[in-house]
Amino acid sequence: MSHPSNAPSNSPTDADLEDLLRVGLREAVDRADAAYLPLEVSEIVAEGARTLSRRRRWQVLGAAAAAAVAVVGSWALTGGSGTRLSQQPATVPVSTVAPTTSEEIFVQDERFGVRVESGEVSTALNVIGSVAPAVLQWGPPPGSAGAHEVLVLIPEADHPDPGSVDVALVPDVRRLGEARQIIVNGRLVIVVRHTPPPTGMTPYAGLTYTIGGREVRHLSPGIVHIDGVGAGAARNEGGDFGYAVRLEAGTVAVSLQRRVGDLDLGGGVFTLPAGSPGLLRLGDGADFDMAYALVRGTPPRAVTVTGDTPSRFAGGVSWGGMTIDDTDVTLVLIALTGTDDSGSGQLRSITWTDADGGRHTLRAS
Amino acid sequence: MTPQDRERDASFAQFVEVASPGLLRTAWLLTGSSEAAHELVQATLVKAYVRWPQIRSESAMAYCRRILANERTDRWRRTRREVPVAEVDTRSADRSDTATSDDRDEVVRLLRGLPEQQRRVVVLRYYCDLSEDTVADTLGISVGTVKSSASRALAALRAQLVVQEGEIR
Numbered sequence: 001m002s003h004p005s006n007a008p009s010n011s012p013t014d015a016d017l018e019d020l021l022r023v024g025l026r027e028a029v030d031r032a033d034a035a036y037l038p039l040e041v042s043e044i045v046a047e048g049a050r051t052l053s054r055r056r057r058w059q060v061l062g063a064a065a066a067a068a069v070a071v072v073g074s075w076a077l078t079g080g081s082g083t084r085l086s087q088q089p090a091t092v093p094v095s096t097v098a099p100t101t102s103e104e105i106f107v108q109d110e111r112f113g114v115r116v117e118s119g120e121v122s123t124a125l126n127v128i129g130s131v132a133p134a135v136l137q138w139g140p141p142p143g144s145a146g147a148h149e150v151l152v153l154i155p156e157a158d159h160p161d162p163g164s165v166d167v168a169l170v171p172d173v174r175r176l177g178e179a180r181q182i183i184v185n186g187r188l189v190i191v192v193r194h195t196p197p198p199t200g201m202t203p204y205a206g207l208t209y210t211i212g213g214r215e216v217r218h219l220s221p222g223i224v225h226i227d228g229v230g231a232g233a234a235r236n237e238g239g240d241f242g243y244a245v246r247l248e249a250g251t252v253a254v255s256l257q258r259r260v261g262d263l264d265l266g267g268g269v270f271t272l273p274a275g276s277p278g279l280l281r282l283g284d285g286a287d288f289d290m291a292y293a294l295v296r297g298t299p300p301r302a303v304t305v306t307g308d309t310p311s312r313f314a315g316g317v318s319w320g321g322m323t324i325d326d327t328d329v330t331l332v333l334i335a336l337t338g339t340d341d342s343g344s345g346q347l348r349s350i351t352w353t354d355a356d357g358g359r360h361t362l363r364a365s
Numbered sequence: 366m367t368p369q370d371r372e373r374d375a376s377f378a379q380f381v382e383v384a385s386p387g388l389l390r391t392a393w394l395l396t397g398s399s400e401a402a403h404e405l406v407q408a409t410l411v412k413a414y415v416r417w418p419q420i421r422s423e424s425a426m427a428y429c430r431r432i433l434a435n436e437r438t439d440r441w442r443r444t445r446r447e448v449p450v451a452e453v454d455t456r457s458a459d460r461s462d463t464a465t466s467d468d469r470d471e472v473v474r475l476l477r478g479l480p481e482q483q484r485r486v487v488v489l490r491y492y493c494d495l496s497e498d499t500v501a502d503t504l505g506i507s508v509g510t511v512k513s514s515a516s517r518a519l520a521a522l523r524a525q526l527v528v529q530e531g532e533i534r
Contacts, residue, residue: 014516018519020472021491022491024472024473025394025472028394028472029390029393029492033386033390036389037399039406039410043407044414045378045414048411048417170524201521201524344505345505
């Protein structure tokens with residue numbers, strides 16, 4: 001592969017970069033081949049068989065639960081066969097993430113991060129080893145006002161000469177004011193306030209300081225944390241920006257995990273911005289068999305779903321709702337049938353009926 | 366065990382033998398560690414085993430690749446509040462050279478600095494050599510999103526290369 005530092009000095013073309021990636025990735029995986037652990041087919045088959053067994057038990061259990069609770073209204077499955085559906089109690093553990101308004105930088109329990117007002121961790125990362133800096137970058141969503149900051153945790157083993165620390169930012173990002181040096185739990189943290197970075201770019205570019213007059217350089221990317229709390233753009237799922245995004249007051253974020261027996265089917269963090277009526281997501285592994293919605297208003301009494309084909313959910317769906325404390329938001333979990341691995345477009349929308357009989361429709365995002 | 370079960374297990378084992386090297390390599394690029402790749406491929410293959418009777422042999426690899434991407438997404442979402450997205454780069458003046466070959470590979474380090482979706486698009490597009498349509502289908506996103514993610518990834522790589530070049534110069 002061509003060494004990046006030998007790339008054309010000004011601006012490599014897309015074709016250059018694509019070639020670099022194609023060749024570089026192949027060479028990298030070839031070199032890593034020796035590190036792969038052998039896969040034991042018998043273990044995989046045994047685990048698969050246990051999963052099948054658990055899934056069958058779950059299906060039986062699910063049917064029993066559906067029969068035990070009252071049928072909610074006489075509503076029909078949109079585009080389906082008119083199956084009557086039941087409300088099931090939700091069985092996933094749910095925790096809320098409070099809106100972030102004020103923050104506290106912390107270094108403890110091998111973690112470096114920023115704690116939000118409620119005591120929940122808004123964004124954090126593990127501190128790995130003692131010789132590498134940890135970098136946290138955060139700011140408001142693109143186009144919004146507010147400070148952008150890079151926070152750099154200096155390696156534990158290093159004690160830079162006073163005033164020698166210099167945090168480099170990428171081109172087009174300008175520093176605002178002097179960098180602050182904060183001691184947090186005995187560790188040196190450098191806070192640099194800066195202008196918003198260009199789309200897709202992480203602002204941090206590197207770190208230098210001296211120890212006893214001897215220069216130490218940490219080039220980018222170091223350990224860079226670009227996650228946010230939330231979903232979609234707020235969580236940076238599109239990779240549109242290279243930093244974590246603070247939640248604004250009034251935003252409700254819910255994190256959840258779905259477990260069936262000891263099988264973890266994943267979940268996510270779903271964020272409803274202030275003023276937004278709701279959001280709907282389809283997810284869970286390859287089968288897209290679970291939908292998650294956050295809706296505002298009185299808790300839903302009935303929920304119907306619309307699929308991409310008339311027969312998509314003909315087998316029926318089950319749903320459950322959980323109100324989020326101190327908000328007018330309800331988390332709605334919908335277990336779908338008839339889904340496959342063809343993608344997230346299988347669920348087009350849901351319609352719910354609130355306590356006053358009002359009907360609302362929410363399209364999948 | 367019925368004869369059907371035995372037949373199922375035999376065909377699945379044959380598939381694992383053929384497909385696992387490619388899946389491990391893709392997973393390694395997605396996760397950045399051989400241990401995580403191993404765990405990810407195991408989880409993927411367990412899911413494939415569960416659905417094996419419904420999977421057509423010619424689409425089994427694509428099916429597993431789709432699970433791999435989704436599984437990665439799920440795991441990332443579950444843990445990403447505390448997950449570093451890039452490996453350590455400690456080129457201090459006096460450090461001993463304890464970096465692995467992974468750390469030394471600049472393309473991989475650049476890849477690890479990318480946001481999740483861009484990284485997935487880059488791996489599927491440029492390592493797996495999938496078309497934009499197939500990448501979109503695999504990730505459950507639009508072709509436009511694939512194009513924009515790839516474009517942003519290339520722009521980010523370009524910017525990092527320029528920054529590195531400037532620092533080295």
